[in-house]
Amino acid sequence: MAYWLEYESRDTPIHKGVQPLTKLVVFGCIGVLVGLWWDPRYQLLLVIPAILLVRASKLPLGWFKVVALAIVTSIYPVTLTALGQTNPQLFKVLDRSWAMTPILVGNLPIAGRVGLTYGGIMWLVAAELRTLVVATYAFVFIYTTSMAELTDTLLILKVPRPAVFIVSITLKLIPQLQRVVDHILSAQQLRGWHLHYWNPVKIVRKAMPLMKPLMRRAAMLTEQITVATQIRAFGSGKPTPTRRLTLNTVDYVVISTTVVLMAIGLYALVFHHAGLL
Amino acid sequence: MALIELKNYSFRYPRTKQKALADINLKMDGGMVVGILGRAGAGKTTLLESLIGIIPFVEPGHYDGEVIVNGLRVQEQDIGDMAHHVSIVLENPDVQIFSLTVRDDVAFGPSNLGLPLEEIEQRVAYAIEQAELKGFEERNPNDLSGGEQQSLAIAGALAMMPRVLALDEPVALLDPVGKERVLSVVEHAARRGSDTITLITESGSDIEAVAEKVDRVIALHEGKVIRDGRRELFADPLFDEIGVGRPQVSSLFAGLRDAGLTLNYIPVTLDEAVRETEQLLAQKGIEHIQLPPDWGKPCRLTCGEEVIRVENLHHVYPPNIHALRGVSLSVRSGEIVGIIGQNGSGKTTLARHLVGLLKPSNRDAVVQVMGKGVTKLNLRELIKMINYVFQNPDDQIFADTVWEEVAFAPMMMDMPEKESEVLTREAIDAFRLTGHESDYTMSLPEDLKTFLSIASILPLNPRILLIDEPTTGLDTWGAEIMMDSIEKLRAAGHTIIIITHTMKTVARYCDRVIVMNRGEIVADGTTREVFSHPEQLLQTDIKPPQITQLGQRLADKGFPSSVLTVEEMRDLLLYNLKPGEA
Numbered sequence: 076m077a078y079w080l081e082y083e084s085r086d087t088p089i090h091k092g093v094q095p096l097t098k099l100v101v102f103g104c105i106g107v108l109v110g111l112w113w114d115p116r117y118q119l120l121l122v123i124p125a126i127l128l129v130r131a132s133k134l135p136l137g138w139f140k141v142v143a144l145a146i147v148t149s150i151y152p153v154t155l156t157a158l159g160q161t162n163p164q165l166f167k168v169l170d171r172s173w174a175m176t177p178i179l180v181g182n183l184p185i186a187g188r189v190g191l192t193y194g195g196i197m198w199l200v201a202a203e204l205r206t207l208v209v210a211t212y213a214f215v216f217i218y219t220t221s222m223a224e225l226t227d228t229l230l231i232l233k234v235p236r237p238a239v240f241i242v243s244i245t246l247k248l249i250p251q252l253q254r255v256v257d258h259i260l261s262a263q264q265l266r267g268w269h270l271h272y273w274n275p276v277k278i279v280r281k282a283m284p285l286m287k288p289l290m291r292r293a294a295m296l297t298e299q300i301t302v303a304t305q306i307r308a309f310g311s312g313k314p315t316p317t318r319r320l321t322l323n324t325v326d327y328v329v330i331s332t333t334v335v336l337m338a339i340g341l342y343a344l345v346f347h348h349a350g351l352l
Numbered sequence: 353m354a355l356i357e358l359k360n361y362s363f364r365y366p367r368t369k370q371k372a373l374a375d376i377n378l379k380m381d382g383g384m385v386v387g388i389l390g391r392a393g394a395g396k397t398t399l400l401e402s403l404i405g406i407i408p409f410v411e412p413g414h415y416d417g418e419v420i421v422n423g424l425r426v427q428e429q430d431i432g433d434m435a436h437h438v439s440i441v442l443e444n445p446d447v448q449i450f451s452l453t454v455r456d457d458v459a460f461g462p463s464n465l466g467l468p469l470e471e472i473e474q475r476v477a478y479a480i481e482q483a484e485l486k487g488f489e490e491r492n493p494n495d496l497s498g499g500e501q502q503s504l505a506i507a508g509a510l511a512m513m514p515r516v517l518a519l520d521e522p523v524a525l526l527d528p529v530g531k532e533r534v535l536s537v538v539e540h541a542a543r544r545g546s547d548t549i550t551l552i553t554e555s556g557s558d559i560e561a562v563a564e565k566v567d568r569v570i571a572l573h574e575g576k577v578i579r580d581g582r583r584e585l586f587a588d589p590l591f592d593e594i595g596v597g598r599p600q601v602s603s604l605f606a607g608l609r610d611a612g613l614t615l616n617y618i619p620v621t622l623d624e625a626v627r628e629t630e631q632l633l634a635q636k637g638i639e640h641i642q643l644p645p646d647w648g649k650p651c652r653l654t655c656g657e658e659v660i661r662v663e664n665l666h667h668v669y670p671p672n673i674h675a676l677r678g679v680s681l682s683v684r685s686g687e688i689v690g691i692i693g694q695n696g697s698g699k700t701t702l703a704r705h706l707v708g709l710l711k712p713s714n715r716d717a718v719v720q721v722m723g724k725g726v727t728k729l730n731l732r733e734l735i736k737m738i739n740y741v742f743q744n745p746d747d748q749i750f751a752d753t754v755w756e757e758v759a760f761a762p763m764m765m766d767m768p769e770k771e772s773e774v775l776t777r778e779a780i781d782a783f784r785l786t787g788h789e790s791d792y793t794m795s796l797p798e799d800l801k802t803f804l805s806i807a808s809i810l811p812l813n814p815r816i817l818l819i820d821e822p823t824t825g826l827d828t829w830g831a832e833i834m835m836d837s838i839e840k841l842r843a844a845g846h847t848i849i850i851i852t853h854t855m856k857t858v859a860r861y862c863d864r865v866i867v868m869n870r871g872e873i874v875a876d877g878t879t880r881e882v883f884s885h886p887e888q889l890l891q892t893d894i895k896p897p898q899i900t901q902l903g904q905r906l907a908d909k910g911f912p913s914s915v916l917t918v919e920e921m922r923d924l925l926l927y928n929l930k931p932g933e934a
Contacts, residue, residue, distance in 0.1 A: 084492040085671075135670065223451035223460065247450065255747070261709050262748035265735050266808065267764030284760070287750035291794075295746070299447045302406055306440050307461035307508060311432020315466055317459045 079138055080214075081250035082221050089132040089219045095228040097326040098220060102212050104337040109208045111341070112350035114168070115200040118208060125211040134218050142210045146203050153202045160195035161188045168348050169194060197352055222246055227316045240310050247300055248293075255292045259285055353423060354379035355515060355549050356403065361417035362575075363398055363407060372398040374575040376417070380568075382515065383546035385538065387562050387583075388553045390572035391595045391827040392798045396553040399572070400518040403551075404438040405431045422515050436465065438516040439509035443524050445501035454480065454496075454504055455489040461512045475511045482544065483507035483537050497893070498695035499530025503537045510541055517541055518551040523558050524824060527694040527853050529893035531561050539565055556828035557854050559586070560599040560898040563620045571596070587618035597828030600856065600899040600918050601625035607922045608632075613929060622898055626905045632929060633909060640910040641928045648880065648912065656685030659816055659847050660706065660738075663718035667701050667710060667871075675701040677871040685815070688838070688848045690858040690879070693868035694893035699851045702868070703818045706849075707740040722815065732765070739814040743821040745798075745805035754780065754796070755789040757804055762811045772811065779810035783837050799830035803837070816847045823854050835861050855897045859883060859916040867892055884914035 077083035084090065089098075105121055112118055129136075161180060163171040173193055180190030220228075222243050229239045263284045270285075272278050304310070322330070343349035361376045373395045380386060388396050401407040402419050405426050419426040422437045439461075442448055451457035458479050462472040480486055483503045488496070493504055502522055509517055519538060523531035542550040542565075554562040563586045571579035573594045579585055587602040598606070598620075605618045605628065613632065619625040633641070660683035667676040676698050683689055691699045704710045705719050708726045712719060719726040721738045729737075742748060751757040758779050762772035780786055783803035788796070796804065802825060809817065822838065823831035835857060842848050852858060858865055858879060865882040867875035869892040875882050883889070883896040886904055895901065903915035915921045 084494065133671065137670075221451060221456075223453075223456040243450070251446070258742055258744070258747045261704075261740075262742045263750075264709075264731060265707060265739055266748070266761040267732060267735060267812070268760075269764075284748075284750045288747055292746055296447070298410075299442065299444070302401075302410055303442060303448045304450070305406070305410060305431045306404060306435060307512065308432050308435035308464035309460075311430070311435060311464060313466045315463045315469055315472060317456065317463045317469065317472060 077135060077218065078250035078253040079141060080217055080246065081253075082246070083218060084221070085133055085219075087132050087219070089128060089215065092325055093219075093329065094320065094322055094326045095220045095224045096231070096320060097322065097329050098216050099228060099232075100330050101333050102216050104333045105212050106209065108337060108340050108350075109205050111344055113198070113201050113352045114350050115197060115204050117350040118201060118204045121208050122204065122211075125208055125215075128215045129211060132215050132219050134214055138214050138218075139210075142207060145210075146206055149203070149206065150199075153199055154191075156202070157195040157199040158189045158191060160198045161190055161192060166194050166352050168351050169197070174352070194352060201352070217246065223317075228320070230314060230316050231320050236310060236314075240304075244297075244300055244304065248296060251296050251300075252289075252293055255296070256285075256289060259288045259292070262288075354420075355382045355422060355547070356380040357418075357420040358399075358402075359418045359420070361402065361415070361419055363402060363413055363415045365411070365413045371575050372413075373402070376575075376577055378570065378577065378580070380549055380551075382549050384567040385542040385550045385552065385565055386568045386570060387566035388551060388570050388572060389559070389562075389591065389596050390553075390555065391829065392555050392825065394555075394572040394594075395575040396555070396572055397520055398575075400440055400520055400551065400553065402426065403516060403518060404434045404440055405429060406440075435461070435512060435514075437514055438518065439512045439514035440518045440520060441502070441505050441509050441522050443521045445498065445505045445525075448505040448508065449493045449501060451493070453490050454485055454493060454507075457493055457504060458507045458511045461508055465512070475513060479507040479511035482510050482540050484533070484540070497530060498526045499533040499893075502526060502530070502534045506534065506537050506541065510544070515548050516551065517548070520553050521555065521558075522552065523561060525695075525853070527893045528855060528895040529890070530695065531558060532895065535561050535565050554596075555826075556596040557823060557826070557831060557856075559591075559597055559828075560601075560622075563599045563602075564622070583620060584617070586620040592828075595827045595829030600897060601902060603918045604899065604902075604921050604925075607918065608925060608929075611922070611926055611930065613926075622901055622905065625902050629902070629906060629925070630909070632925070636929055638909075638928055641924070643910075643912065644923070644927045647924070648914070656687070656847075658682050659685045659722055661718060661720040662702075662705075664714065665702070665705060665712055665717045665719060666714040667698075667705065668713040675871050676705075679868075679871070679873055681866060681873060681876065683816070683847060683849065685847050686842060686845070687864055688842055688850070688862050690862035690865045691849060691851045691868060692853070692855070692858060692865060692894055697868040697892070698871040699868050700820065701871075703740055703820065703849070703851060706816075706818060707738055708734050709740075735814065736765075736812055737814060738816040738818065739809045739812060740818040741806050741809055741820060741822075743824060745801040748805055748808065749793050749801060751793060753789065754785055754791050754793060754804060757793055758785075758808045758811065761808060765812065767811075775811035775813065779807040782810060782840065783807040784833060799826050799833070802826060802830070803834065806834075806837075810841075814846070816849065817841065818849045818851070820851045821853070822850055823852065823857050831857065855883075855895065855900075859897045859900060867894065879916060880914040883916065884912075886913070 109118060109121055163175050166174040176193045178191040182188050226239055226243050268284050270281055272281060358376045358378045361373060362371050363373045364371045390396050398407060403421055408415055409431055426434060449457055450460055455476055458476045459472050462475045480489060483506050485503055485507055493501060523534050538550060552562060566583055569581060569583060569585040570577055579590060586599055591598045601619050605615055609615050619628050663680045665676050665679040668674050679702060693699050708731055711727060749757055751760055759772060759776045762775055783806060785803055785807055822834050826834060838848055862879050865879050866873055867882060874892055875888060883900050886896055899918050899921050900915055903911040904913045907913060
């Protein structure tokens with residue numbers, strides 16, 4: 076069973092049928108568009124293929140628990156930024172009078188007019204959808220691309236070796252650490268340990284039986300993996316990629332379609348403000 | 353010039369006073385397999401890591417003297433350069449495998465050396481063949497057994513074409529057949545040329561398997577070389593004295609010699625022991641041995657009440673991995689039960705169900721402890737009835753001192769201070785930690801850390817204790833102390849279940865053995881019954897201990913197929929060879 080952010084070898088079209096370079100191109104294009112688009116309706120266009128990719132790659136839905144947690148915890152700071160969307164000049168596409176429709180607005184000293192408007196809600200939804208879209212594509216990429224494939228692709232793309240080293244070690248370490256957390260939690264629970272507190276100071280103090288072994292094991296694992304890679308000369312010189320980057324028809328179709336769609340999206344954004352609020 | 357030479361080499365880790373290696377002078381030539389033996393902490397791993405430069409470049413410390421490998425002074429090279437000459441295989445295959453397929457993983461090292469693609473392909477093909485992985489090239493390493501994974505790690509090392517192949521306790525975490533597979537690969541690797549050398553470290557639990565393969569033995573104790581000689585050295589009683597132990601057949605024949613029998617030599621391998629026994633019997637004109645009248649007395653009777661009942665337990669991990677398939681079993685109080693089976697056979701999943709860490713995948717499963725359904729009990733109630741000690745003590749030890757660590761569980765259970773103090777003291781005494789109460793837990797040696805991990809459960813006074821690999825990582829001394837302490841717990845009324853790959857431990861201490869294979873229980877009986885069916889065990893990647901195998905090899909001479917301990921075999925032989933004195 077794959078842990079969070081762990082590659083799993085499966086017989087799906089995304090695992091076996093598409094080159095990592097193709098996935099990187101798709102991920103890059105989606106990243107550009109989702110970064111520039113501020114209209115959640117446009118972003119929803121990217122959610123639909125994301126859902127299809129999740130289904131096609133058989134990505135475990137449990138991975139999204141972390142995204143849900145990130146969205147819930149970010150709602151408070153994102154809402155604070157949304158409160159500032161009370162200036163009609165910020166909206167270039169939406170009908171300004173509709174965008175400025177107040178839900179809860181007031182005048183504060185120094186800050187001026189702040190509050191929640193329909194436009195602000197659109198801003199908030201867009202910010203959270205962006206997290207979801209980026210996470211989904213990143214998850215699909217990680218779940219379907221082995222470390223060897225990733226390393227070779229990054230090297231072919233001339234990414235500096237230290238960066239490749241850090242990425243590959245991190246991806247190797249994260250699932251290992253999750254297994255360790257799982258063991259430590261079980262071991263401490265079996266000694267009567269629990270963490271049912273709301274007081275943050277108490278939580279930190281009571282988390283020591285978890286944190287101390289975790290930190291120690293993380294350090295040990297990092298050292299073991301570093302040693303294991305160095306023994307096999309990783310990072311010692313200029314490596315030879317062992318797989319040739321041979322794109323097949325599907326790759327060419329996916330890459331060209333994605334690039335064309337991104338180009339259209341960028342054209343529409345720059346010249347017609349499509350995707351902006 | 354020697355392939356490996358250490359001249360007055362010493363190494364001390366930072367913030368320690370004692371040298372991990374002290375004034376080592378060694379020369380090793382090519383064309384042989386060298387066993388480096390010593391207790392945990394004797395300096396074996398430090399020695400191997402010094403050969404490639406991990407010490408002092410990755411793990412810094414203070415060193416004196418020189419380490420010269422293949423004519424290069426290691427301290428003047430970087431690890432990347434030394435990787436052309438030396439390759440190390442670590443104990444845990446998990447951290448050494450990086451790739452999607454077997455072929456890719458073997459190619460990882462050569463590609464890092466920047467070799468031309470054609471040469472990489474040649475090396476990969478060679479290493480895969482050497483590691484007996486032909487046909488596995490496109491398999492995912494995660495789908496391989498533990499033994500196959502470790503063979504893959506060795507293939508990855510061999511593909512570097514090193515002149516020195518160093519294996520750091522490569523079979524410690526494997527099931528018996530996995531151990532045999534890896535050691536057979538080591539034997540292949542050792543034949544790769546007269547200008548190459550294979551080093552293998554061992555702390556005692558697999559000494560029989562290692563003794564079958566090595567040509568030369570170097571014994572380390574407290575960082576010093578105390579013996580260096582040919583393979584026959586395994587029979588030296590010194591190995592008992594330093595806590596590593598000897599192969600079971602060597603202990604057997606040493607015992608026979610002490611009893612006054614004249615022997616040609618002390619065997620160190622199974623084949624030698626078979627020949628020597630046949631010769632001894634022939635000298636006395638014995639064609640078929642007689643069994644003593646009290647031979648095969650049943651193991652301890654299991655007459656207590658039922659404390660664990662499992663019926664039709666299934667467990668499926670997502671996406672669709674069937675880890676347990678209709679497991680049913682019953683355990684009675686006062687038993688020591690051994691659960692054995694290959695890696696991934698479902699042993700740990702079963703244990704996790706028994707302590708409520710997992711829930712059955714089927715509704716009609718029954719998992720009861722002391723007559724109560726595990727899923728209906730809350731964890732705080734359950735852990736006072738049954739508890740589970742994980743394999744790696746580093747997963748639970750967190751307190752500063754030994755006393756605080758053991759006193760943690762009673763504190764969590766809100767026990768009164770007086771009661772907590774008494775229970776903590778009893779637990780510390782039970783595992784020979786007396787005198788270490790104020791020791792800093794992180795500076796404890798590995799054996800004491802393992803004892804501490806079990807002692808820290810004891811104050812909860814669970815009627816049933818499940819212990820995962822109690823002797824892994826321990827040398828022979830440590831394993832004996834551990835199992836003696838566990839025997840005492842049984843005598844004090846606890847029921848013990850151990851999960852282990854160490855068949856010597858099972859044969860010596862367990863009343864009953866449960867064999868698991870692919871999520872099912874395939875054998876369940878007294879230790880003698882289970883070990884007397886070697887063909888059935890082989891199907892589950894299990895091999896009985898060396899002394900049991902000796903009896904089975906001599907079946908045509910009338911030896912029983914279920915000799916469990918060295919003492920039993922010695923008594924049997926003495927009964928026939930020196931009838932008056934047995």
